Amino acid sequence: MAEFETATQLVAAATKTREAGYVDVDAYSPIPIEELHHAIGFPHTKLPLMVLIGGLLGGMGGFSLEYWVSAVAYPLNIGGKPLVSWPMFIPVTFECTILAASLTAVFGMLMLNKLPMPYHPVFNVPRFAMASRNRFFLCIEATDRQFDLDRTREFLTSLDGAHEVTAVAN
Numbered sequence: 001m002a003e004f005e006t007a008t009q010l011v012a013a014a015t016k017t018r019e020a021g022y023v024d025v026d027a028y029s030p031i032p033i034e035e036l037h038h039a040i041g042f043p044h045t046k047l048p049l050m051v052l053i054g055g056l057l058g059g060m061g062g063f064s065l066e067y068w069v070s071a072v073a074y075p076l077n078i079g080g081k082p083l084v085s086w087p088m089f090i091p092v093t094f095e096c097t098i099l100a101a102s103l104t105a106v107f108g109m110l111m112l113n114k115l116p117m118p119y120h121p122v123f124n125v126p127r128f129a130m131a132s133r134n135r136f137f138l139c140i141e142a143t144d145r146q147f148d149l150d151r152t153r154e155f156l157t158s159l160d161g162a163h164e165v166t167a168v169a170n
Contacts, residue, residue: 001139002156002165003127007033009161010136014039016159017138022152024141028122028131050108051101058100062093121168139168 004010010027017025018041025040027033063086071083110116122128122139131137138159140152149167156165 001122001125001128001137001168002159002162003130004136004138004161005163006161007031007036007136010138011035011039013138013159013162017140017155020155021146022140022144024144024147026139026141028128028137028139030132030134030136045112047105047108047112051105054104054108055097055101059093059097061100062096063089065096066092121170124169125166127164127166 002013004013007029010029011033014025014027014036018039023041027036027040029036066089067084070085075083077083122137127135128137138156140147140156146152153165153167156162
C-alpha cells in the first residue's frame with residue numbers, strides 16, 4: 001500500500017498501476033474523486049440487471065396474487081363484471097414492482113460490495129487512520145495475478161508522490 005498527499009497523485013498512480021497490468025487494486029480517499037474509478041478500472045456491475053429482474057418478478061408476483069385472489073380463491077361476480085379486470089390490478093402491480101426492485105437494489109449492493117465488512121487488513125497499518133483526514137492510499141491486493149511482494153513494493157515506490165510504501169499483513 002502506498003500513501004499519497006494529493007488526489008491528483010493518487011489518480012495518476014492508479015492509472016499507472018492499471019497500465020502496468022495490476023487488476024486487484026483499491027484506493028482509499030477522504031473525499032470522493034470522480035476520476036478514480038476510471039483510473040482504477042472498476043468493472044461494470046451486474047446490479048442494474050439484478051434490479052430489473054427483481055422488479056419484473058415483483059410485478060409478476062403482485063399481478064399473480066391479485067389474479068389468484070380475484071379469480072381463484074374468492075371470486076365475486078358483482079354486477080356481471082369480469083372476475084379478472086386487469087386495469088384495477090395496475091396500482092398494486094406497480095407498487096410491488098417498485099418494492100421488489102428497491103429491495104433487490106439494497107441487498108444486491110450489499111452483496112456485491114461484500115458488506116458488512118467490519119475488518120479489513122489495511123486497518124493494521126498505523127498511518128491508514130489518515131485516510132479519513134487528508135491522505136490518499138493505493139493498495140494492490142496480494143490476490144492479484146502479477147503480485148510479487150518485492151516487485152510490487154518496487155513498483156509502488158517508483159510511483160510519483162508515493163511517500164510511504166507499506167506491506168499490509170493479515
